Amino acid sequence: MPVSRREQILAVAESVLEAEGPASLTMRRLATELGIRAPSLYKHVRSKDDIEAxxxxxxxxxxxxxxxxxxxxxxxxxxxxxxxxxxxxxxxxxxxxxxxxxxxxxxxxxxxxxxxxxxxxxxxxxxxxxxxxxxxxxxxxxxxxxxxxxxxxxxxxxxxxxxxxxxxxxxxxxxxxxxxxxxxxxxxxxxxxxxxxxx
Amino acid sequence: MPVSRREQILAVAESVLEAEGPASLTMRRLATELGIRAPSLYKHVRSKDDIEAxxxxxxxxxxxxxxxxxxxxxxxxxxxxxxxxxxxxxxxxxxxxxxxxxxxxxxxxxxxxxxxxxxxxxxxxxxxxxxxxxxxxxxxxxxxxxxxxxxxxxxxxxxxxxxxxxxxxxxxxxxxxxxxxxxxxxxxxxxxxxxxxxx
DNA sequence: GAAGCTGGGCTAACAGCGTTAGCCAGTCCA
DNA sequence: TGGACTGGCTAACGCTGTTAGCCCAGCTTC
Known part of the structure; x- marks a missing residue:
């Protein structure tokens, strides 16, 4: 819990990207991985491009x-x-x-x-x-x-x-x-x- | 007319890509550029990946x-x-x-x-x-x-x-x-x- | 203790994507 | 004349990123 939710998202994104490639790096996939729904990601992150940055x-x-x-x-x-x-x-x-x-x-x-x-x-x-x-x-x-x-x-x-x-x-x-x-x-x-x- | 339709598609794809970047390189866009509809492209080309190849x-x-x-x-x-x-x-x-x-x-x-x-x-x-x-x-x-x-x-x-x-x-x-x-x-x-x- | 604010989830929906199925007009050849 | 082939078409599917709007839990402040 000391890590911000944004940092959590980035960590998941990194592991998904590395494990399955850029085609699997989707908002819905990241959300699923975190146990939430895709639109909720936008409370912590501006866009997918923001995640990639x-x-x-x-x-x-x-x-x-x-x-x-x-x-x-x-x-x-x-x-x-x-x-x-x-x-x-x-x-x-x-x-x-x-x-x-x-x-x-x-x-x-x-x-x-x-x-x-x-x-x-x-x-x-x-x-x-x-x-x-x-x-x-x-x-x-x-x-x-x-x-x-x-x-x-x-x-x-x-x-x-x-x-x-x-x-x-x-x-x-x-x-x-x-x-x-x-x-x-x-x-x-x-x-x-x-x-x-x-x- | 001596050039095959596939070659025509590739030429259009090249100019669109170079002029507007990869985000504009869509099947619908290429079709529009050629005066046809997107599904017709598949009569000459296997997939978008085929075009990129x-x-x-x-x-x-x-x-x-x-x-x-x-x-x-x-x-x-x-x-x-x-x-x-x-x-x-x-x-x-x-x-x-x-x-x-x-x-x-x-x-x-x-x-x-x-x-x-x-x-x-x-x-x-x-x-x-x-x-x-x-x-x-x-x-x-x-x-x-x-x-x-x-x-x-x-x-x-x-x-x-x-x-x-x-x-x-x-x-x-x-x-x-x-x-x-x-x-x-x-x-x-x-x-x-x-x-x-x-x- | 009640009121209000806010963080962080949710559903519904939109436009655009690649792609497939299935239909049909025209042309060419037997 | 008739069949096969070529190259268009519409409709539709499942996916994508993203927005709008709702709602509940928890905290803060009267």
Whole structure:
């Protein structure tokens, strides 16, 4: 009873989505699961889209925590990212497909999820975005079964991130930060005082 | 009149989807656009899902042609890929979200779309998949507006593909093919006779 | 203790969705 | 002439998200 009814709805929505896919995520189904009728949900939630936005925020938080718990090393970071996504494939899908309503989000969610990656990129925000996109792309294509059946996906991850790791990149392209790939979180020299997170 | 009715439906579906988004892609809407009633569509098409599969194939073909027309140079390849995706964002989305029904596809579609990238990767299929995932990830996150508002996305592309380009990668990780990044389509030394395409 | 407010359930209903069944006009070919 | 096939049609089903409006329990305030 300490959890709000809204949070309860989101928890049920998450489990239904993950267990049976987005087609089963209906208002009537959620209501049944909670022992009430569909219209009653609207006392706690604005719309179905509102529920999906809540799931997105939950997913972002979950990914952020998983990645933060993995420590600063890049290979463990990417492994944690991939592990979370494959453990919650439908939630990951929903979270990345939806455009982000930043104002409706807890203000720290996006940044705290991005911070470890920026650190692993040696503070280079552009490299961090490249890494993020690569990780997302690998996960997304794997989840959508777009790689051919026998493809060695582990190896694609290794090849990608050995190429992207800061220590192996030529110095000329760096943004003037320390070249040793250490985990300093120095913000990139963006116009604004603090660096924009990769997303 | 030389085009089949099915092809007509797909063309209308493509333009409606691109112009107004997936919510407007309804059977009744397509029928209205063609001057008939919704149930008549089922004389030419099995289901709405069948239409979406058709759109996916069209998209794959379109991407393949655009990329092939860009020539062998990696930077032009990636530019063509990104340009196609941003010119047909909803179609790109639909094409990559759907799992691929390979048996229902023209057998050459997937391979021919992949071939130029494998070539640009110096024949290294794993690197080709890494590149593909990176390009897809960059496009996908951009289309979903997941990058923060001021992000320099062009630069993320440059950073990513300068790191991934075969000529700048250390030789130890290569699969023993020519190291000069030339456009030889030599298959990678996979167990099967011809190399598996990246997807 | 009575009155009133409010939170949170309910039923009924609406418009729109994909889809099926069954009917019928026209065309083509034997 | 007649049968088969093509490609329309109407009617309808069960599902969806959502709204309107009702009502009861419990709390607060006279």
């Amino acid at each position: 809540g799931l997105q925020e939950r997913a972002l938080r979950g990914i952020g925590e998983a990645v933060a718990a993995a420590g600063p090393e890049l290979s463990r970071l990417t492994a944690a990212y991939r592990a979370w996504a494959t453990a919650h494939p439908r939630l990951y899908e929903l979270a990345t497909r939806r455009p982000l309503h930043r104002e409706a989000l807890g203000p720290d969610v996006e940044e705290s999820a991005a911070a470890p990656l920026v650190a692993a990129a040696g503070g280079d925000e552009h490299l961090a975005r490249a890494m993020w996109a690569t990780a997302h792309g690998l996960v997304d294509l794997e989840l959508a079964r777009r790689f051919p059946p026998g493809a060695d996906i582990d190896r694609a991850w290794r090849v990608a991130f050995e190429a992207l790791a800061p220590r192996t990149r030529p110095a000329r392209e760096r943004t003037g930060l320390s070249r040793d790939g250490s985990a300093t979180v120095a913000p990139s020299p963006a116009p604004a005082g603090r660096g924009t997170p990769p997303g | 058709g759109l996916q194939e069209r998209a794959l073909r379109g991407i393949g042609e655009a990329v092939a027309a860009a020539g062998p140079e990696l930077s032009r390849l990636t530019a063509a890929y990104r340009a196609w995706a941003t010119a047909h964002p909803r179609l790109y989305e639909l094409a990559t979200r759907r799992p691929l029904h390979r048996e229902a596809l023209g057998p050459d579609v997937e391979e021919s779309a992949a071939a130029p990238l494998v070539a640009a990767a110096g024949g290294d299929e794993h690197l080709a998949r890494a590149m593909w995932a990176t390009a897809h990830g960059l496009v996908d996150l951009e289309l979903a507006r997941r990058f923060p508002p001021g992000a320099d996305i062009d630069r993320a592309w440059r950073v990513a593909f300068e790191a991934l380009a075969p000529r700048t990668r250390p030789a130890r990780e290569r699969t023993g093919l020519s190291r000069d990044g030339s456009a030889t389509v030599a298959p990678s030394p996979a167990p099967a006779g011809r190399g598996t395409p990246p997807g």
